[in-house]
Every structure is written in structure tokens, then in C-alpha cells.
Amino acid sequence: MMQPTLKPVLIKPLVFIACLLPLALGIWDGLTDQLGANPIEEITHRTGDWTLRLLLITLAATPARRLFGWSWPLRVRRMLGLYSFFYACLHVLTYFVLDQFFDWGEILKDIIKRPYITIGFTAFVLLIPLAVTSTNAMMRRLGRRWGQLHQLVYVIAVLGVLHYFWLVKADYLLPLIHAAILLALLLVRVRYQRQALSRQRTVSQTP
Amino acid sequence: MLIRRAADIKSSEITDEQIYQGRRAFLRTGSGLALAAAAGAAFPGLMLPREAAARVELLNVNKNPGFSTEESPNSFKDITRYNNFYEFGTGKEDPARHAHSLKTDPWTVRVEGEVEKPADYQLEDLVRESQLEERIYRLRCVEAWSMVIPWVGIPLGTLIKRLKPTSKARYVEFTTLHDPQQMPGQKRAVLDWPYVEGLRMDEAMHPLTLLAVGLYGKVLPNQNGAPIRLVVPWKYGFKSIKSIVRIRFTETMPSTTWNLAGPGEYGFYANVNPEVDHPRWSQNRERRIGEFLKRKTAMFNSYQEQVAGLYAGMDLRRNF
Numbered sequence: 001m002m003q004p005t006l007k008p009v010l011i012k013p014l015v016f017i018a019c020l021l022p023l024a025l026g027i028w029d030g031l032t033d034q035l036g037a038n039p040i041e042e043i044t045h046r047t048g049d050w051t052l053r054l055l056l057i058t059l060a061a062t063p064a065r066r067l068f069g070w071s072w073p074l075r076v077r078r079m080l081g082l083y084s085f086f087y088a089c090l091h092v093l094t095y096f097v098l099d100q101f102f103d104w105g106e107i108l109k110d111i112i113k114r115p116y117i118t119i120g121f122t123a124f125v126l127l128i129p130l131a132v133t134s135t136n137a138m139m140r141r142l143g144r145r146w147g148q149l150h151q152l153v154y155v156i157a158v159l160g161v162l163h164y165f166w167l168v169k170a171d172y173l174l175p176l177i178h179a180a181i182l183l184a185l186l187l188v189r190v191r192y193q194r195q196a197l198s199r200q201r202t203v204s205q206t207p
Numbered sequence: 208m209l210i211r212r213a214a215d216i217k218s219s220e221i222t223d224e225q226i227y228q229g230r231r232a233f234l235r236t237g238s239g240l241a242l243a244a245a246a247g248a249a250f251p252g253l254m255l256p257r258e259a260a261a262r263v264e265l266l267n268v269n270k271n272p273g274f275s276t277e278e279s280p281n282s283f284k285d286i287t288r289y290n291n292f293y294e295f296g297t298g299k300e301d302p303a304r305h306a307h308s309l310k311t312d313p314w315t316v317r318v319e320g321e322v323e324k325p326a327d328y329q330l331e332d333l334v335r336e337s338q339l340e341e342r343i344y345r346l347r348c349v350e351a352w353s354m355v356i357p358w359v360g361i362p363l364g365t366l367i368k369r370l371k372p373t374s375k376a377r378y379v380e381f382t383t384l385h386d387p388q389q390m391p392g393q394k395r396a397v398l399d400w401p402y403v404e405g406l407r408m409d410e411a412m413h414p415l416t417l418l419a420v421g422l423y424g425k426v427l428p429n430q431n432g433a434p435i436r437l438v439v440p441w442k443y444g445f446k447s448i449k450s451i452v453r454i455r456f457t458e459t460m461p462s463t464t465w466n467l468a469g470p471g472e473y474g475f476y477a478n479v480n481p482e483v484d485h486p487r488w489s490q491n492r493e494r495r496i497g498e499f500l501k502r503k504t505a506m507f508n509s510y511q512e513q514v515a516g517l518y519a520g521m522d523l524r525r526n527f
Contacts, residue, residue: 036300037281037289037496038352101500106489114487167487169350170468171297171397 008072015076019083022050023090040098047091052160054084056181059157063188078134081153085131088124116166123159126152157182265421268339268359274415275343276509280423281354285496287428291348292449293397294383294390295430301392302430309389309450311434320380320456323371330434334361334420341424342417344440346447347479347508351488354496358438359421364412372408372456380405380461381437382453398464404448405461405475406439409517415440415510418451441510443477474527478518479508483527 026046029035035042058080061073100107110117130150132138139146161182165175280286292302295309314330338361347353367379385401387393393400410416417438420427427433432449439446445465455461465473472486481491481504492501507514518526 037285038299038494040494040499041299041352098499106492110489113484113489116487169297169487170293171395173395 008075011072011076012079015079019054019080022046022087040094044091044094044099047087047094048164051084051087051091052164052178054080054087055153055157055160056178056185058084059153059182059185063185066188066192082131082134085127088127092121092124116163119159119166120163123156123163126156126159130156154186263426265336265339265359265425267336268341268421268424271340271342275341275357276345276355278343278345278355280343280357281496283423286354286356286422287430289496290431291350291444292392292430292432294392294400294402294450296392297397303428305391306429306433308391309384309429309433311429311450314434314452316435316451317453318370318455319453321373321376321458322456323373324369330420333366334418334435338365339421341421344415344417344438345508345510346438346440346444347493347504349443349445349473349477349485349488349490351490351493351501351504352496353493353504353508357423358417358419359424359427360417360419360438362414363416363418363437364414366418367411370454370456375458376456377408378405378457378460379408379411380453380455380457381448381451382455383448384450384452399467401452402448402464403461404437404446404463405457406437406446407460407517410439413514413517415513441479441507441514443473443479445473446477476518476523476526478514478523478527479504480506480523480527482506483524 026035026043030039030043058077061077061080064070064073096102096107100110111121112118130152133142133146133149142149161175161179164178165172168175288303289299290302291297291299292306295302295305312330315327316330316333317327319325339359340361341357341359343355343357345353346356372379381404383402384390385393406416417440419432419436419438420434422428422431427436432447435451436449437447437451460475463473463475465477466475479490484490491504493504494501505511
């Protein structure tokens with residue numbers, strides 16, 4: 001595994017820059033007219049894609065340690081989660097500004113009437129408290145409740161994948177791949193939860 | 208050489224060429240298209256892209272301003288690089304990338320059902336070059352984007368009259384080629400292949416309904432439905448079926464592909480209607496490709512005056 005050769009100090013800046021690449025590429029494509037005939041649609045899709053991808057990558061940090069013994073993903077997990085939120089903000093802003101151009105009436109109707117927008121918007125709103133409470137100070141202040149609050153990320157991920165499913169017209173391959181990855185990540189957790197529980201039980205049963 | 212670039216030809220030469228080549232010229236330019244596409248695929252570095260291939264002039268095209276909008280058409284690039292043609296992939300740019308594998312010459316269209324002259328017709332026997340006309344139509348996609356496109360074709364009605372449907376014929380059903388080798392998108396069951404669409408007979412006979420073989424005065428690029436496609440400008444784009452291989456006249460309403468895929472979302476009529484929302488897209492506004500702000504969608508895509516009569520007395524909310 002590559003991990004031991006990588007200098008720990010480098011991990012954070014490397015991940016930071018890597019997460020900016022989709023945005024940089026998007027800006028480059030925009031400036032060089034490579035976003036196609038419908039750039040607003042393209043920007044909406046790209047920012048949405050990266051929100052979901054980064055969310056799944058964030059959720060992969062714990063399983064990565066459990067399965068492969070990697071600990072470095074845990075050190076960038078918060079950054080990955082915040083980047084997912086960053087792309088989610090760009091996604092929502094693209095919709096509000098570029099797509100609907102501040103037509104709040106139309107936006108409100110969309111959010112109420114169209115299930116995929118209802119779900120997507122809910123997921124975004126739920127992300128906000130997690131982003132706000134991501135600082136060390138907030139972690140200390142909330143104590144045990146911090147962990148409980150951040151369990152919301154599972155709900156958000158499920159909503160995000162559903163949002164993707166519901167907006168696709170006919171070809172469900174990509175949403176299915178995302179759903180399969182999410183399911184696998186959740187199953188790993190369920191397994192470890194069970195093992196932890198049974199370990200607890202054996203411990204408490206020993207006289 | 209059959210590949211002629213627009214810039215190289217004077218209009219006087221076009222006339223000569225036309226008399227000289229006769230009625231098969233239309234198809235032979237089609238084979239030139241295939242040749243150029245093949246060359247482009249073999250030597251991509253030579254910059255012989257599909258755009259160059261598509262720059263094959265259609266001869267003898269009459270402008271028909273009476274049927275055309277005065278709005279300015281979208282660019283050739285946007286029309287040919289941004290469209291839905293799931294037979295070549297579900298991305299908007301997939302058709303342009305993958306449609307070169309489609310072989311459009313020779314092309315046979317089977318005519319069957321309630322019709323006096325059922326037969327397998329060669330394309331050039333169906334579409335007579337002398338009847339070609341250019342019509343600039345608005346196109347509105349159900350996904351709430353729109354374009355303005357200068358088609359070249361013949362009214363479907365003139366062909367139907369020649370084929371002589373029987374008195375039993377109430378609908379016309381169209382089918383797209385089904386060949387996963389030529390249409391790689393059909394290798395996956397994204398839709399129930401082959402693609403089928405249909406019209407009521409009076410819709411098919413309407414003078415606005417066009418069978419298109421060209422775009423911007425040139426042979427239709429593969430990704431836009433070559434060699435022959437339907438254009439029904441007052442309906443959502445998916446009604447305008449591409450690469451037609453079968454025309455069947457029927458007594459009963461045909462089962463259409465998108466209607467089967469999502470009965471609650473895509474109706475048989477699929478008339479552009481800002482009042483009736485699609486569950487996924489509000490239909491009262493649309494984005495014209497190339498414009499920033501959305502514009503209001505007009506009833507029947509602004510062809511209300513011409514086509515509203517076809518639906519008199521019908522509940523368009525139920526018959527969406």
C-alpha cells in the first residue's frame with residue numbers, strides 16, 4: 001500500500017488541491033467554450049455529480065480503515081465532507097441563479113411539486129447544520145450530540161442518490177452504480193456495528 | 208469527387224450538377240457522406256470531421272417561407288452536437304460522437320398495414336428530390352429546451368397520398384432501425400427497442416408535418432436522424448422519430464416507445480402545452496439554446512393557429 005511512503009504533512013494540501021480540480025476544469029471549459037450547447041445544464045450536472053461523488057468518498061473513509069487499515073482518509077474526512085457541501089452550494093446556486101434567474105415563484109413551485117427537487121433540496125438543507133458544526137470548537141461544545149447529529153450524513157447520502165435516480169429519464173445505470181456503492185459502504189458499517197455489539201455482549205457476559 | 212464543400216460551388220454549377228446527376232443524386236451524396244465519415248474516423252488527425260462530411264449540398268431545394276418562422280436558426284454546431292438520440296447513447300453529445308457507425312445507403316423503408324401500396328421502398332423512391340423544400344421550424348424538447356432548425360424535406364402528406372392508405376387507416380406508426388451493431392446505444396435496454404412513434408391520420412396529413420432528409424441545405428447528419436426522419440413542430444421533440452425504416456398504417460392507436468417507458472409522463476399526443484406540466488419539468492418556460500434567460504412557452508409551440516383545430520373538443524389534460 002502506498003500510504004506509508006506518503007508524507008503525512010502532504011496529504012491535506014494534496015487532497016485540498018485535488019478537490020479543487022473539478023471546479024478548475026469547469027472554469028477552464030467555460031472560458032474555452034467547451035461546456036456544449038447548454039452550458040447551464042452542463043454546470044448543473046457537473047456540480048451535482050461532484051457533490052455526490054465527494055459525499056460517497058467521505059463515507060468511504062471509515063470502511064477504508066476497517067478493511068485496509070488506512071488511517072489517512074480519516075484525517076481528510078472533514079475536508080472531503082466540506083468540499084461535498086461546497087459543490088452542493090455551487091449546484092444549488094447554479095439552479096437559483098443561472099437556471100431560474102431568481103424566479104422565486106418558479107423555484108418554490110419546483111421544490112414543492114417535483115419530487116426530485118424536493119428531495120435534493122432537503123438533502124442540501126440537511127447538509128447545512130453538518131457544515132456549520134464541523135469545527136473543533138463545535139465538536140467540543142456538542143460533545144456526544146455531535147456524533148448523533150452527524151449521523152444525518154447517511155440520510156443525506158440516501159436522499160442524494162434518490163435525487164439522482166428520480167431525475168434520470170430512462171438510463172438508470174449511473175444512479176444504480178452510485179446506489180450500489182452507497183449500499184456497500186453502509187453494509188460495511190452494519191457489519192462492524194454488529195461485531196461491536198456482540199463483542200460488548202461477550203464482555204458483559206463474562207463474570 | 209462527390210464531396211463538395213459549400214464554399215466551392217457557385218449556384219450556377221448546382222443547377223448543372225442537378226440535371227447531370229438526375230434523381231439518384233440525392234442518394235449518391237449520401238454515400239459521399241459515408242465515405243467522408245469513414246475517412247474522418249480513419250484519420251482523425253486530418254481534421255476531416257463529420258461536420259465536413261455533412262457539408263454535402265442537397266440540390267434543388269425550394270425555400271418555403273410560408274411555413275417558416277422568422278426567428279434566427281441555431282448554429283449548425285449546436286443542432287448537430289446537442290440532441291437526444293438514445294440509439295447512440297443517452298448523453299446529449301453522444302449522438303454526434305457515435306452516429307458515424309450508422310450506414311444510411313442503401314436505405315429501405317417498409318410500408319405496410321392498411322395501405323394500397325405496401326412494399327419495401329428505396330429511400331429515393333419515397334422522397335423525390337424535386338419536391339424538397341426548406342422549412343425553418345421551432346423545436347421544443349420535453350426537457351424544456353428549444354431550438355430553431357432549418358430542415359429540408361417533403362410534407363409527409365404528399366407521400367401518404369401517393370401510398371394510398373385504405374379507409375380503415377386511422378393512425379400511422381413509424382419505426383426506427385433496430386441494429387445494435389450500427390446503433391451501439393441499443394446494446395443496452397435503456398428503452399424498449401426499436402423506437403416506435405405514431406400520429407393520428409389527420410396529424411400526419413397536416414401540411415406542417417415534414418419528412419426531413421436535410422439540415423441547413425445539406426444532407427441530414429446521422430446524429431440528427433439520417434437518412435429520413437419525421438418533424439412535427441407543434442409536438443415535443445420525441446414525437447419526431449429518427450432514422451425511419453417502417454411506416455405502418457393502422458386502425459388502432461400505436462403503442463409508442465416513450466409512452467410505454469413512462470405512461471404518466473409521455474402521452475401519445477405530446478403536444479407542446481405550457482398548461483400541462485410534466486412531473487419533472489415545468490413546461491411553461493423553456494430555454495432556447497444559446498440564450499441565457501428562459502422564455503415563455505407558447506401553446507402548440509406557437510403553431511396554435513394552424514393546428515388547434517385538430518384537437519377541438521379534446522381534453523388536452525387527459526390527452527397529453
